[in-house]
Amino acid sequence: AQSVAQPEDQVNVAEGNPLTVKCTYSVSGNPYLFWYVQYPNRGLQFLLKYITGDNLVKGSYGFEAEFNKSQTSFHLKKPSALVSDSALYFCAVNEYSSASKIIFGSGTRLSIRP
Amino acid sequence: EAGVAQSPRYKIIEKRQSVAFWCNPISGHATLYWYQQILGQGPKLLIQFQNNGVVDDSQLPKDRFSAERLKGVDSTLKIQPAKLEDSAVYLCASRNQGATNEKLFFGSGTQLSVL
Numbered sequence: 320a321q322s323v324a325q326p327e328d329q330v331n332v333a334e335g336n337p338l339t340v341k342c343t344y345s346v347s348g349n350p351y352l353f354w355y356v357q358y359p360n361r362g363l364q365f366l367l368k369y370i371t372g373d374n375l376v377k378g379s380y381g382f383e384a385e386f387n388k389s390q391t392s393f394h395l396k397k398p399s400a401l402v403s404d405s406a407l408y409f410c411a412v413n414e415y416s417s418a419s420k421i422i423f424g425s426g427t428r429l430s431i432r433p
Numbered sequence: 434e435a436g437v438a439q440s441p442r443y444k445i446i447e448k449r450q451s452v453a454f455w456c457n458p459i460s461g462h463a464t465l466y467w468y469q470q471i472l473g474q475g476p477k478l479l480i481q482f483q484n485n486g487v488v489d490d491s492q493l494p495k496d497r498f499s500a501e502r503l504k505g506v507d508s509t510l511k512i513q514p515a516k517l518e519d520s521a522v523y524l525c526a527s528r529n530q531g532a533t534n535e536k537l538f539f540g541s542g543t544q545l546s547v548l
Contacts, residue, residue, distance in 0.1 A: 325475075351534045353536065353537075355537075355539075360541070361541055361542075362437070362524055362526075362539030362540050362541045362542050363476070363524070363526075363537070363539040364539070365536040365537065365538075368534070368536060370534045409475055409476070413534070420478065420481070420489055421466075421478070421537065422478075423468075423475035423476045423477075424475050425473075425474055425475045426473075426474070426475050
């Protein structure tokens with residue numbers, strides 16, 4: 320069965336510093352990996368996805384994520400954090416061979432201090 | 434492009450009462466999902482539709498939850514009777530076709546409080 324883990328409930332970063340939000344996954348086949356962001360009282364918004372090809376994926380708002388097959392990880396990164404990046408971030412996995420079932424992680428709250 | 438529409442935005446009910454949520458996906462999106470998001474947790478899939486057929490409802494508590502998508506467009510999710518542990522945000526999402534590499538579009542959700 321597929322699963323996804325976000326080991327950190329909260330990440331705190333100073334504005335202007337680089338940030339990393341961690342995600343590891345488990346699937347039996349090839350994974351499709353996603354990051355979504357949730358602002359207060361809003362639904363989830365798509366940030367970026369990894370399907371195949373280049374291991375470094377670029378997405379919205381200056382975010383990027385690195386796919387590492389050997390470590391089964393898909394960490395979200397940004398070179399310079401903004402206060403407006405403060406939100407809840409979810410990693411999700413969709414197994415290539417499954418019937419479009421998408422599994423979400425438990426989420427990581429990112430807090431950027433001025 | 435119009436997004437995924439959900440209503441109501443908030444609902445407060447007493448335990449053992451019934452409640453219904455409505456979702457209208459993005460036009461042309463064949464796949465529709467209902468997720469339950471309990472505070473502090475990630476979204477949990479309740480049911481997935483492809484057009485008007487159910488693809489996956491393995492995590493839907495069928496003794497109290499039901500969902501339909503009769504014409505393959507909008508959908509309703511019902512809880513009857515509600516329990517305290519059903520307090521959560523119910524998110525509807527849609528996806529173009531059923532391609533597993535396509536992103537989901539989410540509505541703003543319905544926040545349910547069961548007292």
